[in-house]
Amino acid sequence: xxxxxxxxxxxxxxxxxxxxxxxxxxxxxxxxxxxxxxxxxxxxxxxxxxxxxxxxxxxxxxxxxxxxxxxxxxxxxxxxxxxxxxxxxxxxxxxxxxxxxxxxxxxxxxxxxxxxxxxxxxxxxxxxxxxxxxxxxxxxxxxxxxxxxxxxxxxxxxxxxxxxxxxxxxxxxxxxxxxxxxxxxxxxxxxxxxxxxxxxxxxxxxxxxxxxxxxxxxxxxxxxxxxxxxxxxxxxxxxxxxxxxxxxxxxxxxxxxxx
Amino acid sequence: xxxxxxxxxxxxxxxxxxxxxxxxxxxxxxxxxxxxxxxxxxxxxxxxxxxxxxxxxxxxxxxxxxxxxxxxxxxxxxxxxxxxxxxxxxxxxxxxxxxxxxxxxxxxxxxxxxxxxxxxxxxxxxxxxxxxxxxxxxxxxxxxxxxxxxxxxxxxxxxxxxxxxxxxxxxxxxxxxxxxxxxxxx
Numbered sequence: 001x002x003x004x005x006x007x008x009x010x011x012x013x014x015x016x017x018x019x020x021x022x023x024x025x026x027x028x029x030x031x032x033x034x035x036x037x038x039x040x041x042x043x044x045x046x047x048x049x050x051x052x053x054x055x056x057x058x059x060x061x062x063x064x065x066x067x068x069x070x071x072x073x074x075x076x077x078x079x080x081x082x083x084x085x086x087x088x089x090x091x092x093x094x095x096x097x098x099x100x101x102x103x104x105x106x107x108x109x110x111x112x113x114x115x116x117x118x119x120x121x122x123x124x125x126x127x128x129x130x131x132x133x134x135x136x137x138x139x140x141x142x143x144x145x146x147x148x149x150x151x152x153x154x155x156x157x158x159x160x161x162x163x164x165x166x167x168x169x170x171x172x173x174x175x176x177x178x179x180x181x182x183x184x185x186x187x188x189x190x191x192x193x194x195x196x197x198x199x200x201x202x203x204x205x206x207x208x209x210x211x212x213x214x215x216x217x218x219x220x221x222x223x224x225x226x227x228x229x230x231x232x233x234x235x236x237x238x239x240x241x242x243x244x245x246x247x248x249x250x251x252x253x254x255x256x257x258x259x
Numbered sequence: 260x261x262x263x264x265x266x267x268x269x270x271x272x273x274x275x276x277x278x279x280x281x282x283x284x285x286x287x288x289x290x291x292x293x294x295x296x297x298x299x300x301x302x303x304x305x306x307x308x309x310x311x312x313x314x315x316x317x318x319x320x321x322x323x324x325x326x327x328x329x330x331x332x333x334x335x336x337x338x339x340x341x342x343x344x345x346x347x348x349x350x351x352x353x354x355x356x357x358x359x360x361x362x363x364x365x366x367x368x369x370x371x372x373x374x375x376x377x378x379x380x381x382x383x384x385x386x387x388x389x390x391x392x393x394x395x396x397x398x399x400x401x402x403x404x405x406x407x408x409x410x411x412x413x414x415x416x417x418x419x420x421x422x423x424x425x426x427x428x429x430x431x432x433x434x435x436x437x438x439x440x441x442x443x444x445x
Contacts, residue, residue, distance in 0.1 A: 162293070190268070
């Protein structure tokens with residue numbers, strides 16, 4: 001397998017980006033707020049190292065199996081991050097908003113069906129079934145993640161639930177990358193590998209370049225602090241505590257009326 | 260080019276177009292909401308006759324929010340309720356005010372994390388009342404209204420009444436300058 005200078009440069013840029021982002025997450029104490037996102041980034045560091053070492057010293061088949069393993073792990077972790085972001089937005093007080101739980105479930109089902117449908121329609125132009133399967137899997141994950149994130153934006157705006165600054169920035173990065181990935185994977189599907197690998201390689205390079213841009217965006221935005229919230233004074237706090245009791249009572253009566 | 264490839268390209272293009280349209284439209288709405296100021300939210304509230312709302316609400320619940328089961332409860336019939344809330348324009352105003360109250364809760368959630376719990380409960384209540392008002396509007400169909408209107412109207416208006424009391428209390432707790440303006444409107 002031939003690796004050009006641009007591939008090496010992109011690999012080094014992505015690796016450096018992941019390391020820098022991990023450092024930012026630890027130094028700025030973002031790990032407690034985003035543990036699953038931290039795991040995703042850490043696994044990407046590990047993936048780059050292991051794949052590079054396998055490429056240098058392992059066989060072609062061992063590289064392929066390692067690549068597929070990380071492909072599946074990557075999608076699993078991306079979905080975990082999607083869940084993490086959703087829980088930050090739709091579960092502001094440690095319970096899912098009553099009005100959004102069912103909508104979220106419907107969104108998840110619709111996104112999976114959409115991704116399965118598009119993947120089924122795709123006919124990658126390659127003679128290798130394995131390569132076709134990888135292109136289909138990439139397309140599936142890109143469609144799924146982008147549909148979920150856009151769905152979250154729609155649901156949160158309709159339910160009037162605000163996005164915290166860092167949650168919004170991480171989600172924007174992942175959503176933009178996924179949407180661009182849908183375009184690139186579709187192009188791969190159409191133009192494929194029938195005659196030459198040049199276009200396939202170019203599309204892969206564009207994908208990594210876009211991902212590197214997302215890494216830079218996350219590094220900058222996670223380094224910055226979110227706008228400072230306003231705080232309640234002691235009298236307000238006391239009044240709010242009293243209000244809580246009234247709210248609990250009112251809710252109970254509203255639920256009674258519904259029955 | 261075979262048919263399946265054409266179908267794939269069409270679906271992908273449609274998907275990308277929808278994604279871009281939804282993301283742009285709702286993200287702009289979200290940004291606009293983040294920049295909204297208190298006085299603009301207040302300006303969106305429609306004046307409703309507080310005494311009439313209170314009369315309908317207290318026909319159904321007591322001063323503490325519990326459902327009344329005494330002899331004097333639920334004396335108002337459908338036409339009384341319909342008249343007191345101001346007919347269809349009143350219903351539409353009620354629905355719009357629910358939306359604004361949800362925005363008020365959102366404003367509080369965004370800027371006062373300590374008030375998160377109360378604001379989230381307000382948001383949930385407002386959504387629930389929106390649902391009641393939606394059913395209420397459905398009930399305003401000839402023939403259906405007489406039998407169902409009062410049944411839907413009472414809990415919706417009682418819920419709205421309780422919620423407006425809570426919004427006022429919450430904003431009173433947060434010591435907002437514009438409280439008097441809000442009290443006049445809702």
